[in-house]
Amino acid sequence: MKTLRSFAIALSVFTVLLLAAGQLGFLAGTAPGDLGVKAGRLKPPSLAPNSVSSQASLYPDHPQLGYASIAPLAYQGDGTAAMAKLASILKNTAGTVLVTATDHYLYAQSSTRWLRFTDDVEFWLDDTAKVIHVRSASRIGRGDWGVNRNQVEAIRSQFMQN
Numbered sequence: 001m002k003t004l005r006s007f008a009i010a011l012s013v014f015t016v017l018l019l020a021a022g023q024l025g026f027l028a029g030t031a032p033g034d035l036g037v038k039a040g041r042l043k044p045p046s047l048a049p050n051s052v053s054s055q056a057s058l059y060p061d062h063p064q065l066g067y068a069s070i071a072p073l074a075y076q077g078d079g080t081a082a083m084a085k086l087a088s089i090l091k092n093t094a095g096t097v098l099v100t101a102t103d104h105y106l107y108a109q110s111s112t113r114w115l116r117f118t119d120d121v122e123f124w125l126d127d128t129a130k131v132i133h134v135r136s137a138s139r140i141g142r143g144d145w146g147v148n149r150n151q152v153e154a155i156r157s158q159f160m161q162n
Helices: 002-023 079-091 147-160
Strands: 051-053 096-101 105-111 118-126 131-138
Touching: 051 147, 079 096, 079 105, 079 118, 079 131, 079 147, 118 147, 131 147
Parallel strands: none
Antiparallel strands: 051 131, 096 105, 105 118, 118 131
């Protein structure tokens, strides 16, 4: 009984410390310095299973190709209007801050509520193909439990609504 009580106390202390570390920003990680579009490409997917990219197929030998592959956001009509709509969605998404917004590129940081894990989310307008490419990656951690994919699909769902 005493062992169980000690375990419960230790678990409670650990939980409080973990939450405090998250709220103080110790689990946010550091923003990568190499984001953006270079030669029509977003940064490749992460080497760990913690990112998704609509351009993953551009890296056929990538070890996370299967995990990282996700469809781009298709649009009809004016690309600039599509990017403005996407920017509005990001601005109204809880825990998300739109850092960079141009007619052809968006960069946002999305943080979880309690632990403040931060993901970097990029969108690039490919007017020729009538798609918006996306890359979303966790800053820290070996895996993301599907968080980046779910986040992109939630954005896609809002984007596809008229």
